Amino acid sequence: MSEHVLKVENATMQFGGVVAVDNMNIVVDKGEIVSLIGPNGAGKTTAFNVITGVYAPTNGAVYFNGKKIIENHPQGKMKKLYQGQNAGKYTHVLAPTPDKITQLGIARTFQNIRLFKSQTVFENILIAKHLRRTSNLFTATFHLNGKEEQKMREDATHLLEIVGLKDERNEMATSLPYGKQRRLEIARALATNPSLLLLDEPAAGMNPQETDELTAFIGEIRDNFGLTIFMIEHHMDLVMEISDRIYVLDFGKPIAEGVPEEIQNNQRVIDAYLGGAADE
């Protein structure tokens, strides 16, 4: 069990009557790139939100490196609504806020880019270093943490070089073109020293050419940072090229799981998601 970096167990997420994620089970192993695909509204982003603590699941648990980090059970009104078969399995409520999850080593990007608008590229990354600080309010205010501050800046600079944003260092984050903003978001997530990186549609809004570059980039960071990557994406070129495994979600439930070839030829997936001839 402890070999799974991420394990989502019987997760269900309901919004009123809408069951966005329905009894989902997913595992991601160390060093893998796993993709999560599925029709719009299938619950992919919601699954990410559950894993990162944005929403407390209606039911289910999430394990990270074998440790239970999130757990919930259907309560009150939800209990009546909830139809899942594991209603009684979870007894505690463990619902950390997103920052605690990040602290543990899970970082994410957002489907709709969420950079710190009024900050420069460099500052965006520097902010992400805050959570690994050892200084407190006092030492930080009176600049008694010179070494640490120095280290933060060096790390951030280094990251900028890696993602190729060295020249844009002092520009406002929002003035960057879209593709670079996506890269910056990834760099910012990396700055939190994660071991698991969740990417929500990293290639959205990119043209095929840029998508190709991104494909290479994701592979590189996986190798260079020893990361495990879990990714939502609709660009099939990208998904098929770099995924080790793929989960397909529909109506909140995984309908298929496997290596790219299997998925590509799975009739259910073709019907629900890929549609007709896969080329065009």
Next chain:
Amino acid sequence: ADTVKIGVYEPASGDNGAGGKQETLGIQYANSETPTVEIDGKEYNVELDIVDNESSTDKGPSAASTLVSDGVSIVLGSYGSGVSIAASDIFKDGGVPALGITCTNPQVTQGNTHYFRICFLDPFQGTVLANFAKDKFEAKKAYVLTKLGDDYSAGLGHYFTKAFEDLGGEVVEETFPDGNSDFTSYITSAKNAGADVFFAPTSTEAAALIIEQAAAQGLDLPLLAGDTWDSNVILKAAEGKDVQVYVTTFYQEGGNEDFDNGMKEFINSDSKNLANNGGDDTIAAVSAMGYDAYYVALEALKAAGSTDPAKVNEALWDVTYEGVCGKVQFDSENGDAQRDTAYVKTANTETGAWDFVGEQGVE
């Protein structure tokens, strides 16, 4: 000729704006009557330096600083005790003497050597009112409504309560917050409490509302108040309504014919003066007091023989002056005028004028 500056530290806006303007009018009238003073054998033009303290203990000090910075020799004012107390240290630090006109709270002059005053004090006024309530209405229970955070109101309410209780009466006390204009609940409470008199030492603004609402709710208790209510605002509010209003005050119109006529003429001479007096030429007691204060200041300047504020301050202790509101003479402890009677008036709701009730002292 040279000029000597007299500072006028009065509210022209805020809760006490109406009263402050009337007090200022009295000063201005006196100034128009006697625009010069002879100091040490030299003729000086008297210039009034008027600032607005906005009835606020928060804005007041800056206004006071302006006067000090302008180099006035003496300051008159203010209507309202809180602002006077708040500016006290500014005047002290600036070395400028101040002459309170109708600020009746003891704290204004207590323990300082530069603040004087020409009116009676609240312990006195409160006792007078308590006696009056007892004597005239055989009141056993009084409802006391004061404004939160207003030193004048709280002070007078406090002394009234003390005196009334000493006389064996019972008191129900309530306060209303700043910005309140709904007094119906207080009036209901007074009724429910079974009070015999309704005592409300407040600004004229609140007063008008209280009278209006008391009438609308058919409150048949006498409304009692201190010097602030001696204003044509009250007369207007009460006119044609079924209410009884009694106030204690410093001056009764008709007390000094020359002054009355001159003052009325002054008010009517200029539409602005008329507006500042609330639209008619009823003479407010505070105007008469302002008038007296101006002459006391001139006396002090003459006695000092100099425009130097420090000298004026020194001289003030010994100034005596017979004014339209009676004799002014300061005690040597706090610089308070020694007064032992107050006038009681009632609003005539038919004629819209004050009727003299009598003089009331303390036994």
Next chain:
Amino acid sequence: MSNVLEVKGLCVSYGGIQAVKDISFVVPKGEVVTLIGANGAGKSSTLRSIVGLVKPTLGSVLLNGKEIAGKTPESIVSQGITLVPEGRRVFADLTVLENLKVGAYLRKDSLDEDIRWCYDLFPRLKERSWQLAGTLSGGEQQMLAIARALMSRPDVIMMDEPSLGLAPIVVRGVFDIIREINRQGKTILLVEQNANMALNAAHHGYVMETGRITLSGTGKELSENDSVKAAYLGKARK
């Protein structure tokens, strides 16, 4: 052949930055025309200035021969052109149905038919008719945005990256719908990152680079052009 939309010497700038630099192109009646180009090339700015959301600094825009540059969006829209904005921009606090109704704000006739038609095009929306649009998934919102634009029965529909974030099957669906509504006589100006499909669907295409139009031709010509292939079509087509 008449040009529904004629853009001449259009310039747009934000503060000091010039995003669109003197571009001219035409959209003939009944055709699908596409604008492709890298991020930040100025495609969205072009569309936004046509519809009046930003005021062009220079240039003219003729809609059916009438000058519309510099007018307010309301008056431009009322002349039969509409824009499906980039990033969906559905009214989050209105229900799906209300969103559709707002789309037909300028119309005074009955909407039932059109609503049915939209629901046929996007059955998913029908299921979600009473849901608040803000809680729809990204793809659902995109469908709603397109449907909402159709509700005003425009002559010209401009779409800014309608396939953004959509599942492959829906992307294809969207392009089918584009073809479909084009067949029904609507003129379409399409901005797309998915250059392959856009050029496939389009009669004409223009390539934008840093605020200028650098290439134009029929959809087919462009998709076979080497530099377009290298820059925009990605590995799959190289």
Next chain:
Amino acid sequence: MEWFNQNLPYFLAGISVGGQYALIAIGYTMVYGILRLINFAHGDIFMVAGLIMVYLSASLPIYISIPIMIVATVIIGFLIERVAYKPLRQAPRMSIMISAIGVSYLLQNLALYITGGLAQQYPAIPWISDTIEIFGSVTKRVTVITPILTIVLVFALVFLIKKTKIGMAMRAASKDFETSQLMGIKINSVISMTFIIGSFLAAVASLLYFSNYTGVVPTSGAMPGLKAFVAAVFGGIGSIPGAVIGAFIIGICENIIKGMGMTTFSDAFTFALLIVILIAKPTGLFGEKVTDKV
């Protein structure tokens, strides 16, 4: 019965003042709903309406003064939006709010300048200012009229917003100006409409309020304005029924507190109640939950 007689006046005062708060609160809530702007000047518009009435009635008969006063107030509300808020459409929200505070200052100071800071006596309006007796309590007729009129106006408004096209346009515009424009909605007219309705209600409220509490001073609008604003938040800002219910609750509680002799806390209590509600329900009683979809 004794108890009833003693406490009825508090309830009457509470309901009446609650109705007046409600009318002002709707103005806040509507403007907030569309512009996300706490229109700090709204209470002052209410005060200005009172002053206009004072000055008009000095030279004109009441029945002519009232319509002129309402029209003038509506025009002032409209102009304020055009001059002080419209130029800031693109500016950050904070700027518009500061502009609102600025307008509030300006109105108060203008009133101060014009009135010379003296309280102005509101004219007695025939019929509604008359004194009547209800179950033995003496009060003005306006006390009874207020809640009824309020409820009628509110029903009309809710209908306008939920069922009419302009109402839908208002709701759409409240979320996204640009896209609304794309739909052909004339944003400026929608916003002006909001201010016109809001000012109209403020004018009506001022008529009712000052008939009861007859002194108009430059700061007369501040406290009712603040209370009404609290009422709007209390009920969930943006929700008209919420604002109305909030206003009645605040009006009644306030008077009960006074009746209990806790007068020092009558204002503080309003806020305490508000905070308790907000902590239990962060967007007010009927507030829309913010759908912050990530």
Next chain:
Amino acid sequence: MTKKKETIINVALIAGLLVILYIMEQLMNPTDMIFTVLKKGAIYALVAVSMNLLNGFTGLFSLGQAGFMLLGAYTYGILTIPSEQRESVYQYFDGGIVQFAVPVAIGILAAGVVAAIFAYLIGLPVLRLKSDYLAIATLGFAEIIRAVFQWDKLGPLTNGSNLLRSYPTFKSVLFPFIVSGICIAVIVMMINSTYGRAFKAIRDDEIAAEAMGINLAHHKRIAFTVSSFFAGISGALLAMYQTTIQASMFKSAMTYEILLIVVIGGIGSVTGSCISSFLFITCSEWILRFLDNDTYIGDFHVPLLRSGFRKVVFSIIIMIIVLFFRQGIMGTKEFSVAGIRNFFVRKSNKEKGRKLQ
């Protein structure tokens, strides 16, 4: 220019300023209005900066500033009134229950601490609220605090609704400058630290900030508490400046005034807040006063000028600034030596460029 060099220049500038003030005070009449304005300006600068820390840098829209100033002012007053004065100050309450007096420095510090403690406690529930709801809740708390302090039953401690006075005050303008200066310097240092960056991240995007591992509740509470600490200190200074205090002066209007100062200076600019507080105080309390007086030039009666006109003009000025200088005086920029130098260098470069063409 290196950072160190810039720090040195800044320190030198501040020292220079203090020396100038000192000399001014020796040469000029100490009761001159300019000193009044400088004193109050310095105090308002501190509270404006503390408010900016919340509203400008952390994006927490709080309107409780006046309440925390009240706490600071009262704490200072209550603790430092000399024992022998208490009988007369607390005349209605038999001299009050506090019967000792602490030194000024401790009083000021206590003012900050008490305000901070209250802020911490208030923050626990209300910081969960968002934007305008937070604003109204904090405004409400300030009003509640004000009512509580006026409460008769607390009179032995707070003197009820009556004035507190006779506590130690300052004479020299240097005092508020030094105290405010130190406090503002601390705030600036905090803004420039890693915590300051976290605050700005929260302001820009809470969800992203949280995803970056920033504990929202914790950091908001820090900002709120620290800001209130300094508001408390400025309250103590204000008490000293005014020589008397009373709960009724800490109304919401005071908070709005501070907010105006912050916005006029530029939300998110510390130097902007400082500059604008001096301008604001100068205009509102000093140089416009002539507008209130009837004025005759020869026999000509200048129209409009009469009591109240000053405030009308002042509000029009505010409106003009708000409408035409949307970013405030400084925007989000800071006034710095380097900035000025760059400004001129750029200008001359431009000129050079023009010549070359």
